[in-house]
Amino acid sequence: MIQDIENLYRNDAALEDRLSSQSTKQVFMNVFCDDLDEFLEYETQITGSYIRNQCLVIKKKQYSFIIPEGMTLLQLIQQNNRFTICQIEVIYKQLLEALYQIHKKYSLGRCFHVRNIYYHNNKIQLAVFGFYPNLQLIPPEYLERGEQNQRRDYSQSIDVWLVGCIIFQLFTGEILNRFQTIQEYCQFYNQIKSKRIENNWKNRIMQMLHPQEVQRCTFFQMHHEILNSNQKGIKQFYKTTFLSQNYIYLIKAREQIDDDYIEWAVPQEFTTEMVIPKMLNPFRDKYNYPNVVITQRNENVNPYPRITNSGYYSSPIQPSPPNNDQSQNSSNGSNNENLEERVQYPELNFLTNKCRDQNDFLQYKAIWIELHFESYKWYLIGSLKEYLERSIQEQQNEGIQSPLETLGIYCLLKMSIIMRQEFLNQWNTGILNFDKNIWQQFIKKSGQAKRFYNDVRMQLIGDQSVIDQNFMNCNNNFQHYSEYTVVYDQIKQSITETINEQTFNEFKLPYRIILRSILIRIGNSCQQCKDTNKKLELYLLQLKIIICMAIQQIFLPQNRDFIFRIVKQTVNITNFDNPYYLESIFFQQNEIRLMEQQIKIIEQDYFGSKR
Structure with a gap:
């Protein structure tokens, strides 16, 4: 088991x-x-x-x-189940869709195979994916001369290669095992031509499995072959965003290869049991083997050198319940106090950028509370942008143009980039009005602070790479702006291809003009709406928009407790110190009256004095 x-x-x-x-x-x-x-x-x-x-x-x-329902693809193959071309084509498209969901979250599929893909009711489910920490490691003495000094990085083509492996196995029923040498792999590759596979699929498989990564087909090409009106946005992603993402850097950050080991050019197929080399096994000192004496290892030798320098994700803030024997001990009163303090600060599962270490959070709690609100600002803008993107897709499917939403997406993305850029620029000198000495101690000693900074920086790079496409979308919709001529004339000077020189204060007005226009239109729709659930959705959307209009200052300590008093009353809290109360509780309640009251407070108490 x-x-x-x-x-x-x-x-x-x-x-x-x-x-x-x-x-x-x-x-x-x-x-x-x-x-x-x-x-x-x-x-x-x-x-x-x-x-x-x-x-x-x-x-x-x-x-x-x-574990997903159904059987694995491997089990189906072993039972001599023959997949039709139609079934394989459906699985292929579902694989591409699953990988798109993974890729757009800045990850790679990387370790999916026939053993961990489940099939049920003509639908697949990937059970495993991600930055797998145990790819094929081959000691240098087993490599060809000339390969020993290579430092290969797995690029995005690893996912293309794995898709090819799966499709090959579905067509042939042959289970692939790991390849020991490049010659062995090339021999396998050359034999594909003789397999009884439909010619179009055979050519496609050979493109996916080419021994040289640069010769493999791309995800853009793979999606381009699929005749589907919904593929337009996906193809654009693979043509621009996916290629511009620095996945090589992300992989290196998680995989520091030891000097004595090297990651080989041809990845192994993940269909055989993988054995961790003993010297790389990070768990060998943590197992309690009966009757086995485990020698003390040299503390200077890194047991798992390949991922120790990963600078991104650490453990979530989750209170661990005290042991029963400890709970009987009066000496751990302070531990119980810490536990209570953690429980009083709910986990921010929806935030990507946050503190994930309990001790670090408690040590710098005041700073982390404010950083979580900073992170929530960017999250909220991103959430609204994703809503507008879905709205555009739905309208396009009905043949309706959506220029206002297109401008809104550009403005939201641009504002998010500007805010994060200014945030990073102020990082070393101090932000959020904290004492400079306390802040300097925090950024020097907190490991979570460094991860937070790196997370924001890498996500900023990713968003900067797609702003040009959003600028082009705005220009391409120019002929559809006649209905919004007054609005567009007010902001067109701010719709620029480059944003490096713009500041928050310079972009604040056009940003608010667009969001206000969207807010008014949604408000009109809300007045005409008779469906209660739809009306609740529209009120929630209005609330998110007006919060985003005031995004830079509305969550400051001196503002949020006063402005969000309806939230505090609803959640029954005295101190609004966690975005969780707004995002996971207030936004989830179903009373339109409370939404409406909170909108009016922001409109009157914030914008009444700020505009």
């Missing part, structure tokens, strides 16, 4: 051989390696139609997940 689960999920994570009483397919997992915990915590946030459900965080370093 242990072995099966490890192969299913991560063979580098130690899994308990313990099943839930409610379900025979719910597995509890303890992660003993900090770095794996970091990866897993981030990857649980990625979801999609063809991706496994999110893991449940039970407590720090302990997760549970539900």
Whole structure:
């Protein structure tokens, strides 16, 4: 059982051989390696139609997940089930859709294969993906001369290669195993021509599996072949955003390869049990093997050198319940106080940029509270931008142009970039009006602070790479602005291709003009709406828009407790010190009256004095 689960999920994570009483397919997992915990915590946030459900965080370093329904593709192949070309084409399209959901979250598929893709009711589910920490490691002495000094990085083509492996196995029923040498792989590749595979698919497979990464087809080409009106946005993503993302840097940040080991050019196929080299096994000192004496390792030798320098994701803030024997001990009163303090600050699961270390949070609590509100500003802008993108897609499907939403997306993205750029520029000198000495101590000693900064910086780079496309979208919609001529004339000087020289104060007015125009139109729709659920949705949207209009200052300590008093009354709190109360409680309640009251307060008490 242990072995099966490890192969299913991560063979580098130690899994308990313990099943839930409610379900025979719910597995509890303890992660003993900090770095794996970091990866897993981030990857649980990625979801999609063809991706496994999110893991449940039970407590720090302990997760549970539900094994998807159905059988794995491997099990179906082994039972001699023959897939039709139509079935394979559907699986292929579902694979591409699942990978798109992963790629747009700045991750890679990277470790999906026939053993961990489930098939049920003509639908697949990826159980595993992400920055897998145990790719093929080959000691230098086993490599060809000339390969030993190579430092290869896995690029985006690893996902193309893995898709090719899966489609090949579905067509042929042959299970691929790892390739020991490049000659062995080339021999396999040359034999594809002789396989009984439909010619178009055979050519496509050979393009995906080409031994040289630069010769493989791209995801843009793969999506371009699919005749689907919904592919336009996806193809644009792979033509611009995906290519401009610095995935190589992201991978390097998570994988520091030891001097004695090298990651080989040809990745192994993940269809065989993977064994961690003993010297790289990060868990060997943490298992309690009976009758086995484990020698003390040299503390200067890094047990898992490849990911120790990952600077991105750490464990979430989750209070661990005290042990029973400790709870009987009066000496741990301070521990109980810390636990209570953590419980009083709910977990921010929706935020990407946050503190994920309990001790760090408690040590610099005042600073982290404000940084979480800073992060929430960018999250809220991004949430509104995604809503407008969905709205545009729906209108395009009906043949309706949406120039106002197009301008809104540009302005939201541009404002988010400007705000984060100004935030990063002030990082070293001090922000949020904290004492300079306290701030300097924080950025020098807090590991979470460095991760927070790096997260924001990398996400900023990603958004800067797509602003040009948003600028082009605004220009392409120019002929449709006749209905909004007055609005467009007020802001057209601010719709620029470059944003490096603009500041928040310079862009604030056109940004608010566009959001105000969208707000008015939604308000009119709300007045005409008879459906209660739809009306609630429109009021919530209005509230988010007006908050985004005041985004820079509305969450400052001197403003938020007064402005969000309806939120405080609804949630029954005296201190609005966590975005959780707004995002996860107030936004989820279903009383239009409360939404309307909060909108009026912002309109009157904030904009009445600020405009």
